[in-house]
Structures are given as C-alpha cells and as structure tokens.
Amino acid sequence: MKRTAFFVSDGTGITAETLGEALLAQFEGVEFDFVRLPYVDTEERARDAVARIDAIAARDGERPIVFDTVIDQRLRQILASSHGAMFDIFSTFLAPLEQAIGAPSTFSVGRVHDPHSGLYHARIEAVHYAMSNDDGASGSDYSKADVILVGVSRSGKTPSCIYLAMQFGVHAANYPITDDDLQSTRLPPALARYQDRLFGLTIDPSRLAEIREQRRPGSRYASLRQCEDEVRQVEAMLRRHHVPHLNSTRMSVEEIATRILMEKRLRGRKG
C-alpha cells in the first residue's frame, strides 16, 4: 500500500515536513512518497500545486495527504480545491492559540528562520566553530566549547557536534582518543583543563567494526579485535575520570544531542 504526501508551504516547507513525517511515521503498514512544495506564495504557484496534487490523485487512485502551512487565505482556498486530503496546520492551531495567549497572531511568514535574528547568527557561528574544532584539529580552541565530545574514531562525535550546533547553537568540539592517549592513565593533556565539559560517546564494537569496514575495508583499524580493544580502554578511561557518557549504537544524532543537553544541563543558544 503506497500513498503520496505533500508538504506545501509559502516558505521552505520544513515545518510542514517535520510534523507531517512524524505523524505519518505512526502508520507503519503504509509506504509514503514525500513531495515538498516550497515557496507556494502566488496564486499561480498555488494552482500549479493543485495540478500536481490532482495528477498524483489520478495516478494513485487515492487521495494524496496534504500538509500545509500557507498563511494567505486566498492561496489556501485555491489549495482546498484540490483532490488531496488537506491538513491545514496553522489554521488548526492558531485560533485556539490566540485564545490561550489572549492576543491576535500576525500571520507573518517564515519569521522562525529569520536570518537576522541573534539566534540564527548563533547557530551559524556554532556550525563554523564545530567545523574548525572537529577531530582534535590543530588549533582547536576548547576554551570556547560548551561541550567536548570524546570517543574512538567513528563513534558518532562529528555528526553529533554538527547537529548540536545547527539545531541548538551549542559550541561543540570533539577529540578523538588515540592509541597514545590510551597508554596513559591520565586524561589527554589537551583535555585536562576542561574536564567538566567532557562527554563520552561509546559504541558497540561490532557496530564500530561495520562502520570502519566501509571506510577502510580489510584494515586493522576496522578489525573487530581492534575495535573491542579501543572501546574497552576508552570506556575504562571515561569511568576512571567520571566523564558522563552514553552508548550511541542505537541512537540517532537527534537523540544523542538531546541526551547531551540534558546531562550537561545546556539549554542551547535557542533556549
């Protein structure tokens, strides 16, 4: 059973897509094709959107599901003339929100991504920070870090740092534990001053070996033996120095980032 879902917006459509995908994920037996239609901000584009929705309705023999966050009343009326099943996200919530808040809404478009806001600049600045403080890059400036992720190579540090920066504006650096570091019972010298900012990522050795095998097939680096040794030693180091940590094996970056914010009591620049 296959259905098509549209995300229609006068902006980027990312809000409609995020909510729509979360809702449709609750329908496990159904496979969905997703189509995002951003910048539907003129009558002509609204009519184009209707034509695309109706073409899919004719092809599938089923009504497409349409999530929309279009603000303009006229455009929403045009969209409502399609054969899709419409889920009008803003209309659904704005009227009861106006009541709860006791103020009218302004129906301003896209203010959430305002590139001139301080929050937006903080996120972009944090992305640049994460890029230049990745993998113990030379000149890493840990003094500006909100959190420093430590773990073996390919335990998920880099995407987690990038997500923390892009989504939350958090300054996240990372440091790959090397064989040299594991020879000592001390923390690596570069980290010793920042012990309270450390957070460890560990991973099941078998999963780590799979990931590394894709990167360097047949290497010692990717061997299960090597992965087991590294993970065991890193976990011992994290425990010895009381560094909070989690096993990332079955977690997404969204989950890892959320757990780190909770553990380190960080609110993010957005909060």
Next chain:
Amino acid sequence: MKRTAFFVSDGTGITAETLGEALLAQFEGVEFDFVRLPYVDTEERARDAVARIDAIAARDGERPIVFDTVIDQRLRQILASSHGAMFDIFSTFLAPLEQAIGAPSTFSVGRVHDPHSGLYHARIEAVHYAMSNDDGASGSDYSKADVILVGVSRSGKTPSCIYLAMQFGVHAANYPITDDDLQSTRLPPALARYQDRLFGLTIDPSRLAEIREQRRPGSRYASLRQCEDEVRQVEAMLRRHHVPHLNSTRMSVEEIATRILMEKRLRGRKG
C-alpha cells in the same frame, strides 16, 4: 508581555519544538521563553513535567502554552492535569489522518529518527562527506557530489552544505574562489569537469565585509574595497559560465538549501 511555552515529548521533542516555534512566531507582540522537556516516558516524569509547568504558571500568573507529542494515553492524562494550555499535536491530527489513510496508526514512538533506516545512514554519511569536502579541502572528491557550491570566502557555503547534508542527505561540496581563480576567464580546473553540478552563492559586499571584520578585524580581507572586488568578479564568472546562483544576504540556510534543491532539481536522499 512574556509567556512560557513547553515542548513535551516521549522522544527528543524536536517535532513539538519545530511546530511550536513556527506557530508562536505568528505572535509578534509576545516574547516567549521556550522549555523543551524530552523523554517524558514514565508516570513519574509526567508528574515532574506537571510540577514544572505549574511552577511556571504560578510564577508568571499566566497559563504556560504546552505543545506535546506524547503517545501514551495515561501520560497524556497526567499532563492534562497541569495548569498549562495543552496543544496535543498527535491527537489533533491522528484521528482525521486515520480516516484519510483508511488505516489505524500504530502510535509508535520516534520512528521518524530511526537510526537504523537507510535514510538516516544517508544523512550521516552526507554529513561526513560535507565535512571532508569543505572549502576545497585537499583530496576533495567532487565526483561524488550532488552539488558543488562556489563563492567567495564567508558567503555562506559551509553552513549551507552542512544543512543540505544533515536535513536532506544531499552530498554537497564547496569550493572557495581564490584570487588566482579570478585571474582566468576559465572555470577553476578542479571544477571544469563538474560544471553541471555547480551552484553559486553571492552576498552583498557590505554584509560580507561585516562578517569578515568579525573574523579578521582591520584586515585587507575584510575591507569593503576587497569584498566589492571579489563579489563583482565572482558574479561575472558565474554569469560567464551560466552557473545558477543566488544572493544569500537576506536568506537563512533553510531557505538557501530549499532554493538549491529546487534549482538543481534534487530531491534529497529523504525524498
């Protein structure tokens, strides 16, 4: 006028936050404090959430706004006992969606971020790709790029590539145009084979000078004169080689990424 909004979830809370922030952005006269409460997945945590909501209600003398995506009926009942104004996102949409789709929903938690799905792996792989193909890094592998962003230093290429990767699983590389490149009327040699994958980012010289000034105060690199020269020459190069481009000055990464996907007719690994 200041109000508090809670995003309560049994998962990361990112869906509730994305929708809630977009909705509350429509209330321009009101300032909001945002509080995300993730992993509310036991009765005890639900009661803790109620206590936090009620404490804020007492402090503010106003009902907090509460967006929730908690699936478990019992936990939602506990949350509903709070003094917050509840916006129950899943309940609102799931019943009409079940009708439109003609199938029951499974109320599975958090499947949207399933780290074992192919889509998820594609996104993480794309982030690693973007990191190692940033700023014309040595060994950049443009043959695997879906799109290659070109532009002057600090025109927004890096965060745009990272966003394309993290959100859409698109392989986005970038190449900073140097003074040497501008001496020639040809495309930089590294790019010549991939002309159909190029996309240009330009930026208003005065804004570019501001951004560079923060990075290297008082430098020639940050001078308005230098920025004007570079931008003019890069725009001439983009036009000469018919490379599609946009001016990123007043755009967020979300908007830039969406425009690029449209122009290059990319759907992303998620689509």
